[in-house]
Amino acid sequence: MHAFDVLGDPVRRRLLTLLADGERSSGELAEVIAAEFGISHPAVSQHLKVLRDAGFTSVRADGQRRLYAVEPGPLEEVDAWVAQFRHFWTQRLDALGTELHRGARGRGAPKRAGAPSSTSPHSSRRTTT
Secondary structure (H helix, E strand, O other): OOHHHHHOOHHHHHHHHHHOOOOEEHHHHHHHHHHHHOOOHHHHHHHHHHHHHOOOEEEEEEOOEEEEEEOHHHHHHHHHHHHOOOHHHHHHHHHHHHHHHHHHHHHOOOOOOOOOOOOOHHHHOOOOO
């Protein structure tokens, strides 16, 4: 199965997102996915099998538990393919960053407590009548 076929399914993408933080048991993954997607534990197991067969995850036994982890290889391949299109959004993100910086500079930095306020040179003069 092609990487984008694997990643095209929202359940499998969510499983990878959950695994991005580290190893998790199949039971823990099934509980989260069942609650979020309303699918059965056997259905979650099938999604985990697809991820494992495609090389996106690995599994190891820990007693009765099966612990899943992300395998970076297929994700690196996806990233390499997407890289050829990255210039379409990086220029826009750079431009957005520039505009945000200009806006912040135009508003000025927030005043610190106890900092003297800037005044015009004419405000310090006393007026006599």
